[in-house]
Amino acid sequence: MTKEIFGVYEGVTKDDVIDYLYSDVKFKKIMVTPESFSKVKDAIEEVGMNLYQDFFLLFDECERIIQDVSYRKTITLPMDDFFLFKGKAFISATPLPPSDPRFKKKRFTELHVVPDFDNTIDLELMPTNNILLSLKHYFSHHKNDHYFIFLNSTDTIASVIKTLNIRTESHVFCARESVVKFRAINLNIANQHFENKLIKKYNFFSSRFNSAVDLKVAFKPNILIISDLTRALHSKVDPLTQVVQIIGRLRNGYNNVTHITNLKENLVSKTEEQIINYLEGCESAYNTIKALRQAATTEGARNTLDQCLELVEYAQFVNPDGSKNYYMFDNEIHSNRVNGYYHNAETLKLAYEQTNRFKIKFKPQEYLLDDIHNNKLEAGLSNIALYRKIAETLLKIEDADNALNMNAFIVRAQLQKMFPDICDAFRKLKYEGMAELNFSPGKIRDAVYKITTDKEKKHFEFLQLLNIAFNIDKVYTT
Template identity: 35%
Template sequence: MINIILPINKGQRLSDIYTIETNTILCKTLTGLGATYSEIKAERHSIIIELNQPPIVGKCKDPKHKKDNLFGVMQKVTVDDVIAYLEDTIANGKLIKILCTPESFYKVKQAFEYLELNMYTMCFMLLDECHKLVKDNDYREDITLPIDDFFHFDGKAMVSATPIIPSDLRFEEQNFILVEVKPDYDYTKAMNIVHTNNVLEALKVTLPQIQQVQEEPRSICFFINSTDMILQLMNKLNIIEDSVVFCSAKSVDKLKRSGFNRAYDNWNDKHKKPYMFFTSRFYSALDIELDEKPDVAFVTEPYFAEYIMIDPCTDAVQVIGRFRGGVSTIHHIVNTNESYPVRTKSGIVEYLKASREAYMTIKRIYDCTTSLETRNAFKAALDILPFNKMLKNGKIDYFAIDNYMDEALVKSSYNNIDLLMSLYGKTSHFRAEISDSLFYPLGDKERLTLENKNTSIKESRKKLVEILESLKNDMDSPIVQTHIRELRRLDPFIVEAYETVGKEVIEINNYSPKKIKEAMILKRYREKTTGVEFVQLLKNSFQVGKCYTLKYIKAELVRLYKMLDISPKDTVTAQTIREFFQVEEL
């Protein structure tokens, strides 16, 4: 693909130096250059594909587009609505300016067909934030729905500040070119990396540090692609009353069912709070305009889920670009996962090639088999082969292949901090430095291992006892006390057992709850019956050399046990006195 470099000066907009041309992949490098704006203002009919709903809502409500005849096609918009818009637009001699999600593109297509209009020759199609065609392909099956139609348009282009060049052969066949905007000034930003094995505890340290350098209080914006994790952090950091969450409509409902009501599926500054949390829905194509420069914090905990990993070359760049007024500081609080495989691009290509060969081998046998049962057997085998995920309607889905490649390389970078820093080094947007390394006896890995419901209770308790043993020499420190509270929440019985009888007794009893509980009862009994108070009471009730009836001895012992709230290990009898005195029967 031919690569054309387009220099740009500070303060210039895209429209000052370039008009988007057909068969172009535009790498604008910087967000907020006005690529979508220039297409909205262009003197031609346009269909702009926005890969998420918030930018459509935002642009349609923006006062600066009030006279631009924008029409958003999303979930609740019908084909009839699109037909009415087209009829009114044409009747009034206006330009068609449709903003549409991939999933709703079929409505636009059907409306043009109904009115017998050829959208392929009539309109220019712009695919905005085209990197998401690759990034989101694995969980949004319909995100590439407009792609086949895209190649039928006479005028078409793709744009992103962080494009991932597609491997789809049609881009070469139609002679697409890559136009790359190159700023002639330094646009890099400082990125503070906090490497940790416990994201929550690291946030308890980092959050006050961020606030401490603020001359005046300002918002802190967190980007975490999991509302489950967001809810946990808000609760455990005690900031839930000062927080707001921006996420998908489904996640809004989920949070409300959990009792959190300040969750919204579209950005609006009227919902602003000191702590604002955003999921990946808001990573790109959205203008967040504030009267301040907030602090931004990415949070990645790969033991919790893979999908919350931040890609420094796309996600991080796009997020910072959302803040049109700029940001004050940028932080990435990150754990790494050594179990993630380290892979190379050439190795992944080899894997995909072998996967395709394996699929085609089984496919040839399937095609030649005449027996119905045999065909069913080979069809079942085809369905579970890895390469089956790289197919769509029986054809190779190049965006699925690109997604697999991209995800595998990003995942590899989270194996260790050196690989992650290396990936940060490949983007020209950040000067990333490790500002702190915060490691704790109880890390995310250990905690999630204990919470894993697939692990047996015995194995989980063995791990928990090992952790407690590693903490025993520093029990008075605040952080260790925090860890113990967390362990007690996970398994109060085994923590109490460890504190009462210790590791050795637990292991001798082979982690049997019944036997451990008996050992705990005996230990407490001995502690109480050999304590100073009990001995003093015994001496007060029984004098050496004096005679007592068996009935009196039993009654007195029962009374003393009750007085000190002691549960005797056996039934109290007169002979129990032998545990405390040398006795002679007369």
Template identity: 30%
Template sequence: MEYTRTYSIRKGEYFADALKRAGKEFIPTNCIINKLLPGLGATHCELIAPRKSIIIEPNVPVIESKAKKHKNALAVYKGVTVRKIIDFLEDNHDRHYKLLTTPEGFAKIKEAMQTVGIDMYEECFILFDECEKLVQDVHYRDSIREPMNDFFLFQNKALISATPIIPEKDNRFDGFARVLIQPDYAYRQKLKLITTNNVLETLQEVIEAKRGTVCIFCNSIDSIDSFYRLIPKLSNACTFCSEDGQYKLWKGNRRKKSMMITELERYNFFTSRFYSAVDIISPNPPHVIFISDLFGATQSVIDPATEAIQIIGRFRGGVNSVTHIASIRPDLECMSSTEIDDWIRGASTVYNNWKSQLTRTSNIGERTLLQEAIGENSYLPYLDDKGKPDPFLIANFYEKEQVKRLYTSTDLLCDAYRQTDYFVFSHEERLMPVSDNERMAIQHRLAKKKRAELIVRKLEEMEKMSRTTDKKLQKRYQRMLGNLITSTADRYIYDCFCCFGADFIRQSDYNENKLRTALNVSSEHTIKKSAQMRISIQRTFPIGSELSVQEAKSMLKQVYKKMGLNTGRGITTKELEQYAEIENNRNRTGRTIKILKFK
């Protein structure tokens, strides 16, 4: 974005201070403001401005928290009625009232204004805060753009964010000034990017190294749920998320969850899109971790130029450290800007041809098929309710594909962080013998034999690690082994690998019965050769004792039973010969054996 005005801000100053130095009493109209740094108090600046205002915020928590601090403010969201807004307007008509609303709540404000006869376009200043959400969230939250048609009718209006995104193809913004709030001090935040093929293990290692409060941002409830299950340290974490996310976690064993941030736990999960713009208060600066789990959930990508900056800005008291753990997927399908241009151009041509053809034909067959094609096609999600291309939906298309593309290459993701000019950036690659994709394939996707083949291959690759004396590497090995060996069948494979090696398992064709039999025979052999077995034999069969064959068999069976061996098969006195020299005799009652000496 090219800027038409730049206002400087000094260390320790707020947004209002920068405006005053530039000769502005409050936020100027018809402008898009990049405040560059979150937490400068831009919304507060409008809340105390001597004018009537409508402030649109993307989410409920920030609206509630800000409205509570200002007597002349009303928070408008789901559950707040038009009647309540009317009462507020009538009670505060002679004050500089402030209506804080979600995009979905704006229609209720409009209805209330019309009811009491207020021309809101003339009387109120409208501010759209965190305006990048208009583009980033519109694909799953269509209602976020509902106020925009009215927005352009206001005489006094502005959009603001630390990371603004404006649709390039929307000519309604052509007359808007682009304003930059430029710090005149060092403000960049340290961030460590760890690219890895195993997000699960890397997250465990990172949180083990952190002392104090840890806040983990992940845009996938399913990924968060898997971290709960597979990382013991996180079993008592709390997740701050939407109602839908809460329900998913409730089904997953009633884990701690909340929509309102009151007090942080030792470990905390946040769905970062849901918690845009809300203040997170922590007594001590927390460690912040971003998770982009590309094999578990492709929607967990985080945009370095917007979301990463916004997340850090949520912590008004600063942060202790920032770490981004990301998997890279070279095979991730995404489109370049040129490809999107071509797609939209082609789709638009075909769609408009269908509509034109429909107006020209009276043939029932043609009309039926054309109506079916027009009513169900992949171009429709980019059109507004009048069938025209929607700038925000199309901008979202470009934005999503651009961010996905960053995660196809480590270099692209690193470059994206460097280009933000917000981070002091470092990078580490952390590769593991077992990747997230392989772990999930073993646990969920592979047929039994394919699963066994992959486990054996991974055990071979991890064999050197199993013998390491490095405590950190040994911990990593034990955790990865625990995530690899998760069933009884897996245990047979692992035990056979340790006893007989990988080739034996392959020669057994990964057959579970063969492996189990081999382990039983091997276990029996080991027990029979043990010192404890020799001691038991010597105590049971003293030197010089002479016993009938039946007595000897019965006594030997009791020894085997105490040692945990199988006693269901036939046992012979010949088995004693591996422990003692025996003399065989016969008397009037039958055969006997005599213990001469122990070997």
């Protein structure tokens, strides 16, 4: 029996679509990605049906066309056809208004569905300067048999799994290319499709699962969203759209929701007015070059000006036919707005509050070792810089104000696990001793060895004195 709804995904051909159109299904329903829309269009035309009159086009999760267009250029392919349909709709639970003037020209009406009940979401917001240490804190205070962790960075996912030693309890759901990447680093725990049989205690999801995919499970997991701006800027999420969509994936409910993120004060964030003024200036210059190209009379001039048109930054804001790509304009404005949220903990908290969708439990965390330096330690500083940085961090921990601080204890334990030799040197030489040796690893190792052998020598001499002073098997009284 033919399915009522026909899905067009990778591997489905135009002929497959034609077979469905000829089937006995009375009301044809076709689900397709923007990139595969041409297969459906060609198939409908080939069977003699009228695409624009016989079908209604519903563009769901419509904010994605704005959010994804900067790296997914072909997502806008159906839009010229979209406006030709007699029946059409552009919908989402979390829409972003497009600036494409055709919506006004076609007299689109905005319809807002407002619930008559309280649908605000309880969310714990945990800004931090150390993602891994905050994760350890989170898992120790938010016990559950299942965690659904949304993190759009394969590098950070791999780092979390390895550092927390949870490989046998983890599974990753991500794009096919990322599956290959995980296997290349000997983590054979990734799949591109979600299946209940693959679920583990810690389940990681890349951004392809942030929307449009239903995650139906028989339990209520903890939802954890992680943004790691020091490793991957693209892991930040928009509270108004992406966070709401992520939570909506759990159709059968969830236990609680937490967002752990680091911050970046110098993240570029221009106002909408600044962006429009800048891009309009770029557009004017682009059109000037374009006019020169059209007026060029020699092959050399035309080729040179063609290269200019292709290489200028503004070229990405132009459609293949030379028209203005309004969705790229919208993307630039949206991206800068979201960047501004992550400048500091208060701006992110305010962004959540202004959505009117959340009840925020604000729990900022700060550690003596931050993500920037932690990443440098993992990546490999020069040996001298590495010794200096760890010694400086251990010195801070020894400070009287930090001596009994739980965060200091956690950082010390983390450094001891990662760099036991350097921590041992700090205990024996102290910061001043290491500094006198200019943090030279070779000189420090020699100094530690001398202290150790001198101590062992003293122990040996002490044992010799004991043997001289006391006889074995003889009882001595005080």
